[in-house]
Amino acid sequence: MIDINKKICNYIAKEWISTSKSNRSFALDHNIDEKTVRKILKKEGYRMPVKTLQKLCEAREIKISDFFILLGE
Template sequence: MADLSRKICDYIAKEWIGDEQAKTQFALSHNIDEKTARRIYNDKEYNITLYTLSKICEARNLKLSEFFKLINL
């Protein structure tokens, strides 16, 4: 399960947050706490919750099933 969480976080960090975007900006635009955005980006031990992933996808008008297709699951 930790591998799946890491794969999700790695995708979000690389594709959606990126090196340039401020974690604060990402958090505000995706309805999550800034601390959570920083954990997704930096903390290799962070296990993202389904609730958090759902909020991020909702902010992007993306269904969870579509997200999992993006990360090839």
């Protein structure tokens, strides 16, 4: 079974960050620090705070519950 933290980060990295111009532009567009983007992209599996996930979802105009539907959890 894959770690949920890794699954969340992998989804965000592949589906959201990879489509952005740069880590910096993604961070600015989603109201988070660029350092957080780098943590998400690391292979160790960043333990993302719910507040950060909430900011990402708000920027994408989706509910957190809908994010987990997209994630398949």
